[in-house]
Amino acid sequence: MRNTLRWSAVLTGMLLVLAACQPASSGSPGQSTAESASAAASVDAAAVCAADEAGCVEIPSGEPLHIVFWGVLSGADSTLGEDSKRGVEIAIDDINNTLLGHDIQFSTEDGLCTPEGGNTAAQKLAADTTIAGLIGPSCTDESLGGMQTLYDAGMTTISSSATRAGLTVPDRPAEYAAFLRTAHSDYFQGRMVAEYLYNELGLKKLATVHDGSGYAKALAEVARTHFEELGGTITTGGDQAIAKTDTDMSAVLTAIAADPPDAIFFPVFIAGAGYLTDQAKDTPGLEDALLMSADGTFSPDYIKAAGPAALGHLISSPDTSKFAAGYQDFLAKHKAKYGGDPLSIFHAHAYDAATLVFAALEKVALTDADGTTFIPRTAYREALYASKDVEGLTGPLNCNASGDCGAPILAVYKVTAREVGPPVVWPPEAPIWAPEPDFYTK
Amino acid sequence: MYARVMERITDVAIAGVLWGFRIAVVLLVVVGSALTLGGGRHSAESWLSLIVSGAVLGSIYALIALGYTMVYGILRLINFAHGEIFMAGTFGGYFVATALSGIGFLNLNPITSIISVVLMMAGAIVVSVTLALLVERIAYRPLRNAPRLVPLISAIGASFFLQYTFRGFFGPGIYAYPTVGILDAQVPLGIEGFRVKWIDVLVIVSAVVMMAGLFLFVQRTKLGTSIRAVSEDKATAALMGIDVNRAIVMTFAIGAAMAGAAGVLYGLIFRQVYFFTGFVPGIKAFTAAVLGGIGNIPGAMLGGIFLGQVEGVGPTLFLSGLGVPSPNQLRDVIAFTMLVLVLIFRPSGILGERVAQRA
Numbered sequence: 001m002r003n004t005l006r007w008s009a010v011l012t013g014m015l016l017v018l019a020a021c022q023p024a025s026s027g028s029p030g031q032s033t034a035e036s037a038s039a040a041a042s043v044d045a046a047a048v049c050a051a052d053e054a055g056c057v058e059i060p061s062g063e064p065l066h067i068v069f070w071g072v073l074s075g076a077d078s079t080l081g082e083d084s085k086r087g088v089e090i091a092i093d094d095i096n097n098t099l100l101g102h103d104i105q106f107s108t109e110d111g112l113c114t115p116e117g118g119n120t121a122a123q124k125l126a127a128d129t130t131i132a133g134l135i136g137p138s139c140t141d142e143s144l145g146g147m148q149t150l151y152d153a154g155m156t157t158i159s160s161s162a163t164r165a166g167l168t169v170p171d172r173p174a175e176y177a178a179f180l181r182t183a184h185s186d187y188f189q190g191r192m193v194a195e196y197l198y199n200e201l202g203l204k205k206l207a208t209v210h211d212g213s214g215y216a217k218a219l220a221e222v223a224r225t226h227f228e229e230l231g232g233t234i235t236t237g238g239d240q241a242i243a244k245t246d247t248d249m250s251a252v253l254t255a256i257a258a259d260p261p262d263a264i265f266f267p268v269f270i271a272g273a274g275y276l277t278d279q280a281k282d283t284p285g286l287e288d289a290l291l292m293s294a295d296g297t298f299s300p301d302y303i304k305a306a307g308p309a310a311l312g313h314l315i316s317s318p319d320t321s322k323f324a325a326g327y328q329d330f331l332a333k334h335k336a337k338y339g340g341d342p343l344s345i346f347h348a349h350a351y352d353a354a355t356l357v358f359a360a361l362e363k364v365a366l367t368d369a370d371g372t373t374f375i376p377r378t379a380y381r382e383a384l385y386a387s388k389d390v391e392g393l394t395g396p397l398n399c400n401a402s403g404d405c406g407a408p409i410l411a412v413y414k415v416t417a418r419e420v421g422p423p424v425v426w427p428p429e430a431p432i433w434a435p436e437p438d439f440y441t442k
Numbered sequence: 443m444y445a446r447v448m449e450r451i452t453d454v455a456i457a458g459v460l461w462g463f464r465i466a467v468v469l470l471v472v473v474g475s476a477l478t479l480g481g482g483r484h485s486a487e488s489w490l491s492l493i494v495s496g497a498v499l500g501s502i503y504a505l506i507a508l509g510y511t512m513v514y515g516i517l518r519l520i521n522f523a524h525g526e527i528f529m530a531g532t533f534g535g536y537f538v539a540t541a542l543s544g545i546g547f548l549n550l551n552p553i554t555s556i557i558s559v560v561l562m563m564a565g566a567i568v569v570s571v572t573l574a575l576l577v578e579r580i581a582y583r584p585l586r587n588a589p590r591l592v593p594l595i596s597a598i599g600a601s602f603f604l605q606y607t608f609r610g611f612f613g614p615g616i617y618a619y620p621t622v623g624i625l626d627a628q629v630p631l632g633i634e635g636f637r638v639k640w641i642d643v644l645v646i647v648s649a650v651v652m653m654a655g656l657f658l659f660v661q662r663t664k665l666g667t668s669i670r671a672v673s674e675d676k677a678t679a680a681l682m683g684i685d686v687n688r689a690i691v692m693t694f695a696i697g698a699a700m701a702g703a704a705g706v707l708y709g710l711i712f713r714q715v716y717f718f719t720g721f722v723p724g725i726k727a728f729t730a731a732v733l734g735g736i737g738n739i740p741g742a743m744l745g746g747i748f749l750g751q752v753e754g755v756g757p758t759l760f761l762s763g764l765g766v767p768s769p770n771q772l773r774d775v776i777a778f779t780m781l782v783l784v785l786i787f788r789p790s791g792i793l794g795e796r797v798a799q800r801a
Contacts, residue, residue: 074614075718212771236483241768245722247712250495251758252770254488271616274714282628284487284635304618305714 045366045374054154054377057132061371064105066130067092067357069350070121070157071138072113076271079299080113081138083343084160087350088135090333091358099358100365100373111137113269115145115214122146126153132375133357135350140164140215143179151175156381158357158405159183160350163295164218165190168403180384180399182349182356182392184318184408186215189294190222192410192435193265193316198230200433203262203290207238209252209276211268217241219267219294235259242272249279257285267294274305281309290314292412298345300426303419310415317345318394319411319434320427327393341426349406352392356405360384408440460786467783471760478763487635492755498642498711500750501649505704506727507734507742508656509574509697515737516673516693518590519582522597525724526604527574527698531705532715533608534569535562536617539709543620555624559644562706570702571695573604578694583687601724608717616716619709645707652700653743659696660739669693673737726753729781735791744793753777 049056059065069088071081085108097104111121118137125131126149134150134157137143143162150157151174158180159167165187166172167179197203206227210216224234236259240252253276256264264286266276273293280286292314293302303310320327327348334342360383366374387405390397399405411431419425478484506528513521542548542558549555581600585593625641660666671679672689680686708723709715726749734745756776761769784791 074609076614076616076714076716078614210768237762239767241771243771243774246770246773247714247722248495248499248754251492251754251773254484254491255758255762255770258483258485258488271714274616274618275712278713282637282639284491284637301616305616307618307621307713 045368045372048366048376048379049374052376052378057129057375057377059100059102059130059132059373059375063102065099065102065132065361065373066105066107066128067133067354068107068109068125068128068131068135070109070111070125070134070136071142071161072117073108073110075112076301077113077139077269077296079270079301079343080161080296080346081110081136083299083345083347084136084138084350086334086338086342087160087347088354090330090337090347091351091354093333093337095358099361100367101371102373109136111139111142111146113139113141113213115141118142118145119149122149126150126155131155133354133361134158135160135353135357137162138346139213140167140218141213143167144214147178148175151178154377154381156180156377156384158353158384160353161295161344161346162215163189164215165222166218170402172402176403177381180356180403180405182352182394182397182406183346184406184410185404186219186222188408188440189316189410190219191226192412192439193223193292193294194226194230194232195435195439196316196412196433197263197265197290197292198227198232201263201290204232205235205238205259205261205263206232207235207240207256207261207264207289209240209242209256209264209266209268211242211244211272213244213269215296216267216269220265223265223267235261242268242276244269244272246272247275249275250283252276253280253283253286257283260285261289263290263292265292265294267296269296270299270302270305273297273302274307277306277313278309292316295345298413298427299343300419300424301343303415303421303424303426308420311417311420313415315413315415316410317413317431318349319409319431320345320348321411321430322409322434323348323394324392326391330393343426345427348393352390352394352397352406355392356384356387356390356397356399359387359390410435464783464787467779470764474760474762474764476763478759481763483762484758485635487633489755490633490636492758493751494638494642496751496754497747498645498750499754500730500747501645502704502708502711502723502746503727503730503749504743504746505649505652505700505707506723507730507746508653508700508739510728510731511734511736511739511742512669512693512697514731515739516669516690517582517586517593519593520597520728521582521697522594522724522728523577523581523600523604524574524697524701525720525727526601526608527570527577527720528701528705528708528723528727529608529715529717529720530573530604531566531570531698531702532709532719533612533617533705534702535566535706535709536619536715538562538565539620539622548620549623552624555622559622559625559706559710562709563703566702566706567699568702570698570705574694574698574701575691577604578691605717605721612717614717616714619713619715621713622710625710641707641710645711648703648707652703656696656700657739665689665692726777729777733781733784733791735793738791738793741791741793745791748792749777749780752780 069085073081092104109121111118138161140162156178161183163183163186165185208220208224210220237255242252277291295317298315298317363383364379385399387399395407397405411434413428414432419428509524539562547554548558577600581596582593585596629638668684668689671684672686676686730745730749731742734741753773757769757773
């Protein structure tokens with residue numbers, strides 16, 4: 001008997017809750033006056049949202065506006081994502097945590113720098129209807145894994161560090177309409193590496209190593225192709241690959257040493273690059289080979305991973321010395337907030353991505369009489385693509401139809417005794433070489 | 443009649459497919475090896491280098507595999523947390539190493555370096571053994587009489603728990619072992635184009651010594667005999683006056699000590715450690731234990747060394763001659779294909795499983 005009573009109480013409670021929810025969705029007669037008053041004011045918002053293919057993000061008055069950064073936040077490459085995340089956080093601080101009259105709620109999603117991780121993260125993001133602005137991912141592989149899901153959900157993301165050339169070519173797959181970036185394209189990075197090694201250093205024989213990731217494989221290929229176009233040769237067995245989980249590189253290095261190259265370019269991530277650098281010095285035949293990695297290793301973690309062998313190592317990466325004047329302020333803010341220098345190279349790109357997101361949100365947002373803000377998703381995407389002459393930390397930002405928003409400014413850095421330490425000091429003071437400005441227009 | 447014919451046909455078909463698979467693999471190995479060796483792109487010195495690197499990797503796998511195989515032998519449990527016990531050892535060794543490096547003791551002179559390595563091993567072993575005993579007490583002992591699947595799930599849970607506890611304490615970033623000068627130096631062999639570092643020698647020698655010690659311990663001592671007795675039949679062993687819990691705890695402790703020592707050796711060779719370090723070596727060592735015949739101590743040693751060689755030499759030997767581009771990316775494929783082959787054609791492993799007495 002007591003049980004029956006308890007159950008009926010629970011049931012009644014649930015019914016009451018349901019009844020309370022009802023008016024919000026369908027509009028009961030009792031509330032019609034209030035409803036119609038706000039409906040009249042929001043006529044254009046409702047019409048715009050109905051007309052927008054992907055509908056609207058609704059932010060009720062007093063609720064926060066949700067901005068998300070997604071990227072690699074754990075594992076060996078986490079400095080890459082953490083660095084970008086900090087860029088976004090500082091951008092949010094710079095607009096005093098408010099946008100369109102709402103406080104900003106900032107959260108993150110870990111994409112693990114893998115296609116599977118990117119896919120999982122994208123599914124979580126697509127299921128969250130509160131998200132107004134999306135910045136990320138860190139890695140090309142995360143983009144490859146997650147883009148279809150985001151596109152299907154009508155969302156748009158802007159990445160600060162996914163650099164594979166194919167992500168922003170004019171004939172990219174349709175779902176990449178959901179992808180823009182402030183990072184450079186590896187079309188330029190790969191060519192710059194080839195030009196530096198061949199033209200500047202006069203090296204003739206190159207070998208490359210990738211790790212099977214979408215980023216490394218494509219970048220190594222651009223570098224090899226352009227090196228050959230310039231007149232250089234790729235050594236026999238000069239196109240090598242490792243697995244991302246490998247620790248013992250001796251077989252790959254021995255294979256390369258069978259036909260010793262002048263330089264080995266390995267645009268892999270931090271752990272792999274650390275093993276390769278450390279173990280190459282012990283491989284007979286590779287004592288004099290120049291070792292070079294790419295922007296994915298522009299991090300103090302790389303120096304820690306490679307140890308003393310990192311001395312003299314070359315890294316291709318964005319050229320911070322050519323960033324806009326505001327970059328020095330950014331560094332000061334970074335130091336004040338996190339107590340140190342940036343962890344990687346894409347923080348300014350992330351800051352710029354956030355700037356573009358804020359500007360596009362402001363451009364398309366509609367607010368009704370209740371103070372509810374509506375973000376039509378397709379209009380927001382179009383606004384991002386229409387971004388022109390926005391002042392960014394990395395330079396002026398202009399998005400083109402294939403999703404490139406930043407101007408590529410790259411350079412070559414060399415690791416010196418100052419960085420190797422101990423203790424490890426980061427970042428290097430200045431790049432040792434940069435291409436002529438007309439390199440990017442050729 | 444019809445059904446029996448169909449059954450017979452199916453049997454023959456399955457046998458045919460298995461034979462075809464066997465022949466294909468053998469052909470691939472033979473033709474690939476012949477083409478590679480015939481191509482002559484790799485000098486004898488580079489083959490030697492590959493064999494040494496395979497032996498180093500294999501020694502580490504073997505040391506970890508012993509923990510899997512001993513625990514399986516005594517409890518019929520795949521201790522999936524064992525990779526994390528190994529990872530904890532790498533961290534233990536790391537903190538001792540950085541402390542010693544910080545006071546300048548590590549590279550002061552060769553004698554202090556040797557003392558340092560011994561201290562690192564001791565630190566790692568203490569951490570690993572403590573952790574393994576805690577895991578045994580908390581996650582396995584209460585489930586001793588539960589169905590076999592239950593402790594297995596508990597082991598997977600313990601593995602995740604340890605990984606993410608370490609991540610919580612030490613963050614997701616990389617920690618790098620300091621370089622030990624004398625171990626990083628080369629052994630003066632005087633062979634052009636072939637180099638061995640003292641660390642490689644240390645890894646192989648210490649693995650052999652530890653494995654020989656373990657074998658003697660298990661075969662010759664009273665405690666070793668009690669472990670074997672419990673492994674054979676817990677109930678009867680208990681009736682004979684053997685303290686079953688003591689034997690099981692000893693097994694976990696010995697396995698963890700080996701893993702801890704392997705952790706330091708791993709850190710000294712590969713330098714980088716982080717919370718996920720134990721995962722891949724753990725899986726590989728488990729593979730090695732199955733390859734050799736799980737539950738069988740010499741089998742785990744053999745399986746480890748064998749797997750190391752397959753990974754070190756295999757991709758170059760089997761695949762590069764066939765013109766497969768970047769064959770080393772496929773080393774895990776080769777390693778796990780080997781596992782599949784063993785499971786199909788000799789499910790009890792190369793040396794045979796030692797669980798026969800139990801029905």
